[in-house]
Amino acid sequence: MAESSTNNIIITLNVGGQLFQTTPQTLALAGSNSLLYTFSASTTTVFIDRDPDLFSILLSFLRTSRLPSKSLRFDLLDIIAEAEFYGIDPRSITGVSDSSRFDGFDLQKSKILPLNGRDSPSAISTTTASESVYVAHGNKITYFDWSLRRKSTLLTCFPEIDSLLGVSDSLVAAGATDFAGLRVFNVGKREVKATLTWKSNPLPGVGGNSTVQAIGSSPNHLFGSFESSRRNSNAIVAFDHTTLQPAVEFSRADEIYSSTATTANDLYSAIPSTKLQWLASSNVLMASGSHGGPSGLVGNIKLWDIRSTNGGPIWHLKERDDCFSDVTVSDTLSTIFKVGINSGDVFMIDMRRLTNGGSKQDGTQWARIGEVWRSTGASGKGREGSGCKMESYGNQVFCVKGENVEIWSEVAIASTVRDSGLAIEYGMVDGRVMRRNVMGKIKDGGCGRITKIGFGGNRMFLTRKDQQFVEVWESHVVLKL
Structure with a gap:
C-alpha cells in the first residue's frame, strides 16, 4: 500500500462505549507486541471493554510522547496497569527507565x-536494564520490580551481606567480608545459581575460602574483589557473565605480611579493593580501597584495562594526606x-x-x-x-x-x-x-x-x-x- 494511502486510513476504536479515531501509525507506536498494534490493520470498529478515560491518556501519550495534564487526576498505578493490559511498556510512560x-x-x-x-539495610543495588531494586538487610535480600509494587524476599547463607549487585531481574550477586564466597542467587527460584571463589594459594585444596570485599560489573564480566581468610593476600577476578567461569585475574598481592614484606609498596598492596566501578566510555575498571593503621588512613585508586592486566594498572594513585x-x-x-x-x-x-x-x-x-x-x-x-x-x-x-x-x-x-x-x-x-x-x-x-x-x-x-x-x-x- 502506498504511503499516502496509509496516511489516509482512519482506525475507529470503541472503548467502553466511547469512540476514538486514530491512524495505524499512531497505534504502531505502542510496539509490535501490543494489543493496539494488532488493531492497526482493522477495517471495522473494534470494541474494547475497558475504561475510556484511561485509554484516552494512553492514546494521547502515543501521539505526543508525553502524558496529558488530565493524567494528574488519576493514580499513576492505574495508568501503569492499563498500559500493561494493552501491552505498552509502562516504563516508557513513567520515564522510570x-x-x-x-x-x-x-x-x-x-x-x-x-x-x-x-x-x-546494609547494601542496595539497581539493575541497569529494568530498574528493579535489590536490598540486603541482615541475612536476607529483598527484590522489588521496576514498578516497586511486587517484591519477594530470600534467605541467604550470609550472617550479614556487605556487597550486593543486581545482575538482572532474576539474578543478584552478594558477598560478605567475613564469610567466604561470592554467591549468585536466582531470586525467582530462591536458590544459589553459582558460588564463585578465588584461590589465594595455588596448591590443591588450599586457599579457596576467600571473602568478598566488593562486586562490580561490565557488559561482559562480573567482577569480584577477594581477600584471603588470613588477610594476607587479595586479588580481583573477572567472571564471564554467561558462564560465570573465571576469565581474568589481576591486582593480585600475595603473602603481604611475610618476613620480606617491609617496604611501603608492600603495605599499600595489602589494601584490598572495596569499591569497583566500570567506565563504559574507556573500557576501564576503577578499583579503590583504604585501610586505617598506626600512621592513619591510607588508600589506593587504580584504573585497570582488563584486556592487558599483566603490566599492572594503567594509572595508580596512592592516598595518604586527607585520604x-x-x-x-x-x-x-x-x-x-x-x-x-x-x-x-x-x-x-x-x-x-x-x-x-x-x-x-x-x-x-x-x-x-x-x-x-x-x-x-x-x-x-x-x-x-x-x-x-x-x-x-x-x-x-x-x-x-x-x-x-x-x-x-x-x-x-x-x-x-x-x-x-x-x-x-x-x-x-x-x-x-x-x-x-x-x-x-x-x-x-x-x-x-x-x-x-x-x-x-x-x-x-x-x-x-x-x-x-x-x-x-x-x-x-x-x-x-
Whole structure:
C-alpha cells in the first residue's frame, strides 16, 4: 500500500462505549507486541471493554510522547496497569527507565519500601536494564520490580551481606567480608545459581575460602574483589557473565605480611579493593580501597584495562594526606571525585589530564572544589569526612554527609544564584565550574543518618541508620506536562 494511502486510513476504536479515531501509525507506536498494534490493520470498529478515560491518556501519550495534564487526576498505578493490559511498556510512560529525565535538583520523596524483619539495610543495588531494586538487610535480600509494587524476599547463607549487585531481574550477586564466597542467587527460584571463589594459594585444596570485599560489573564480566581468610593476600577476578567461569585475574598481592614484606609498596598492596566501578566510555575498571593503621588512613585508586592486566594498572594513585572517606568516578564528566576523611571537602581529578601510561603514580594532585570559598583556607583537622559516601549518576555527583546530600554538577559559567529553598555555591578548577547544591534533609525527607544511596532511571534510593525501609525519591521532571 502506498504511503499516502496509509496516511489516509482512519482506525475507529470503541472503548467502553466511547469512540476514538486514530491512524495505524499512531497505534504502531505502542510496539509490535501490543494489543493496539494488532488493531492497526482493522477495517471495522473494534470494541474494547475497558475504561475510556484511561485509554484516552494512553492514546494521547502515543501521539505526543508525553502524558496529558488530565493524567494528574488519576493514580499513576492505574495508568501503569492499563498500559500493561494493552501491552505498552509502562516504563516508557513513567520515564522510570529513562535516566536522561533524572534531575538531582528536582527530587521529591514518592514512597517508602518496607522490609521484612528488624534488620536495617546494609547494601542496595539497581539493575541497569529494568530498574528493579535489590536490598540486603541482615541475612536476607529483598527484590522489588521496576514498578516497586511486587517484591519477594530470600534467605541467604550470609550472617550479614556487605556487597550486593543486581545482575538482572532474576539474578543478584552478594558477598560478605567475613564469610567466604561470592554467591549468585536466582531470586525467582530462591536458590544459589553459582558460588564463585578465588584461590589465594595455588596448591590443591588450599586457599579457596576467600571473602568478598566488593562486586562490580561490565557488559561482559562480573567482577569480584577477594581477600584471603588470613588477610594476607587479595586479588580481583573477572567472571564471564554467561558462564560465570573465571576469565581474568589481576591486582593480585600475595603473602603481604611475610618476613620480606617491609617496604611501603608492600603495605599499600595489602589494601584490598572495596569499591569497583566500570567506565563504559574507556573500557576501564576503577578499583579503590583504604585501610586505617598506626600512621592513619591510607588508600589506593587504580584504573585497570582488563584486556592487558599483566603490566599492572594503567594509572595508580596512592592516598595518604586527607585520604578518601569515599571515592567515585563520573564517566559522563570524565572525572574522579573524593571526599576527604579529615576535611570532609570534595576534590576532583580530571581524567582527561592523566598522562601516565604505566603502573606508577604520575604525580597528579587533587583539586579541592568543596569549601574553596571558605576564608579559613584548607581544612585538615579532625575527621569531618568520616562516614561520608559518594556516588555518581548521569552528569551529577552525590556526596552524603550525615542526613544531608550535596549534589555537584558542571555548569558553563559561574554566577550568583539565590534560591529560597536551596543553598547553591560555585567553585572553579582549571577552567571547569562546579556547582554545589546543598539539599539538607531534602525537604520532607526522614530523619537519621543516610547509610546507602543508589540510583536507577529517574529515581534515587536512600537508606538510613536503624530504619527498616528504603526511601524512594523521584525526579518530578517526568511529571511536568
